[in-house]
Amino acid sequence: MITFRTGLPALALSTVLLLAGFRVKPQTVLPQPAADTAPGSIFPKGERAPAANFTGTVYLYPLVKDDADFNCVSGSVTFAPGARSNWHTHAAGQILLITAGVGYYQEAGQPVRLLRKGEVIKARPGVKHWHGASPKQAMTHIALNVNTEKGVVTWLQPVTDQEYDSYE
């Protein structure tokens, strides 16, 4: 289980939603759309996600920092075409709200399924899964981890090209 609660360097803040739950207590969190916001997008795409946990180009923009009132961490994740997370599990599960583009989602032992803007996914606690963009279109989702006192994420192996290309 990889769970940092305090002391993250500034650069690592952008990886919060998939990597870690850190606890602060702001009154409000006010991200402002930045220069890298694509036309029509809601949130900035943020900073590059750590290569160790992803294949391809992935950006993370933190939305909600964890704290003891909410036990919740959230961020907007943008996957370039072909990019995807490693396989991973969430001790308390994860909710994905697809906000743009077309993506893939797979739970271990299940076929790859297509994700489109407007869909909502619940990855149940402990269910091994991955998510990413489709081969030719980017995908952005809000990733939402609740009940973070139970843990946030455990990273596993990369998704192979064979697994990624198994969508039918």
Add this chain to the structure above:
Amino acid sequence: MITFRTGLPALALSTVLLLAGFRVKPQTVLPQPAADTAPGSIFPKGERAPAANFTGTVYLYPLVKDDADFNCVSGSVTFAPGARSNWHTHAAGQILLITAGVGYYQEAGQPVRLLRKGEVIKARPGVKHWHGASPKQAMTHIALNVNTEKGVVTWLQPVTDQEYDSYE
């Protein structure tokens, strides 16, 4: 405390995010953009919210139904210009992700503040507050209630015109 867990009639489902937490256990939740989706919007605007808890025209579109794995309920709420919620509190707090338009947010004893697309608000547990559109522009936000085992919402009195118009 108004909290329904089971037995809601179908019509009431659209009010879930602000009214109630009901517990089901779907594998996945897959809302599809419907005909009433405005160009560029992520989610359908849903159905009319109950007049008893709002002033003006408000639509609710459920995104996440509560269940025992996540203790989380979420939906997209669209306020027509001038529309707003009643004053209310959340026993476990509420997070708002502003996805479109321009709105207002006020906590009791604080000035009204302006909300814009891309902002994130944390209404702390028990803090009396309201939210809505600005007078001339609609506002849509994702409303997110976590730790719903502690309760979801307690509705209070309507926001008066004097309170609503106090934004400077």
